[in-house]
Amino acid sequence: MTLDLTAPVEELAKALIDIPSVSGEEQEIAAQVESALREHAHLEVTRLGNSIVARTTLGRAERVVVAGHLDTVPIKGNVPGRWDDDGATLWGRGAVDMKAGVAVQLSLAAALTEPTRDVTWVFYDQEEVEETRNGLGRISRERPDLLEADFAVLGEPTGGVIEGGCNGTIRVDVVLPGKAAHSARSWKGVNAIHAAAPVLAALADYEAATVEVDGLSYREGLNAVGVRGGIAGNVVPDECAVTVNYRFAPDKTADEAIAHVSDVVARGGVGEHRIVVTDRAEGCRPGLDASLAQSFTAAVAATGVEPPRAKLGWTDVARFGALGIPAVNYGPGDPELAHADEERCPVSQIRDTRAGLEAWLTS
Known part of the structure; x- marks a missing residue:
């Protein structure tokens, strides 16, 4: 199969869905994307592993990055893709996260030979797995020059609405010590799992904040997401760990978020304990005050969608933020259907997102 980048964008989205590309298995889709992009003389194409970067070099005053990931979570009977009865909705793994968005990018990369801003189109691998494998992260480490830009758009599913920045996230273990003993003589020991009770109570009583950052409202969340303790059914546990996840607004750093959890x-009233950080990712401010962000917002608003809102999860816009590049999320598909077995995307939303991005890149 050869990808036809000139096909209707929804047909291109289905063709992408029909190429299985679970994280770590993107060789075929990367080869197809690379081959299709190399047919267009206005693009300089670079391949790094299973990530593809295609750039215009027209000498424009501004450069923007438009990025999306090629991989999906595991398939569950939803590849190849399919249409519903009236053809208005595309179903299949990746329809939302995020092959419809990638189709928008590929369609425009081929069509826009003279955009008003130079564009760097990025198609990267292994977004759905641990951070160390992320293809966009690898590009930023190995070829940061390829990501130099004044503004970035990440095609994550947003329902066709601009979502600015993203929350940060940390995970910590609250580790509580005890003293092991035979459970028949439990008074000889100290039960570390029982010591977790005030930790859980503090989290249950916690009222998460909604924080306004640059005009957008980011809702936070602080939750226990795991409890580990005990080695056998007849042993008083000598250690318990409560895993806590904090999704924090981008007005604070990860270090400040860790300090906040420690304070909570x-x-x-938790007794002896220690905090062990197991994961951290900085958030990203929305950057909607940047001139390119304002022009992008105006172009998308002309398609009739609602005003920008906050991205409440973590996305790779944070990588652009770390590089000092203002970035937003903008793509077709309901984010609440991402990874669902019934993943699906309205065709109208795929077309409208393409129209909004095209209007901006040609204005």
């Missing part, structure tokens, strides 16, 4: 635990 301490104020909850």
Whole structure:
């Protein structure tokens, strides 16, 4: 199969869905994308592993990055893709996250030979797995020059609405010590799992904030997401760990978020404990005050969608933020259907997102 980048964008989206590309298995889709892009003389194409970068070099005053990932979560009977009875909705793994968005990018990369801004189109691998494997991260480490830009758009599913920045996220283990003993003589020990009670109470009583950052409202969340303790059914556990996830607004750093969790635990009356950080990712401010962001917002608004809102999860816009590049999320598909077995995307939304991005890149 050869990808036809001149096909209707929804047909291109289905063709992408029909190429299985679970994280770590993107060789075929990367080869297809690379081959299709190399047919267009106005693009300089670079391949890094299973990530593809295609750039215009027209000498424009501004350069923007438009990026999307090629991989999906595991398939569950939803490849190849299919249409519903009236052809108005495309179903299949990746229809939302995010092959419809990639189709928009590929369609425009081929069609826009003279955009008013130079464009760097990025198609990267392994977004759905651990951070160390992320293709966009690899590009930023190995070829940061390819990501130099004044503004970035990430095609994550947003329902066709601009979502600015993203929350940050940390995970910590609150580790509580105890003393092992035979459960028949439990008074000889100290039960570390029982010591977790005030940690859980503090989290249950916590009222998460909604924080306004640059005009957008980011809702936070602080939750226990796991409890580990005990080695056998007849042993008083000598250690318990409560795993806590904090999704924090981009007005604070990851270090400040870790300090906040430590303070919540301490104020909850928790006894002896230690905090072990197991994961951290900075958030990204929306950057909607940048001139390119304002022109992008105006172009998308002309398609009739609602005003920009906050991205409440973490996305790779944070990587652009770390590089000092203002970035937003903008793509077709309901994010609440991402990874669902019934993943599906309205055709009208795919077309409208393409129209909004095209209007901006040609204005």
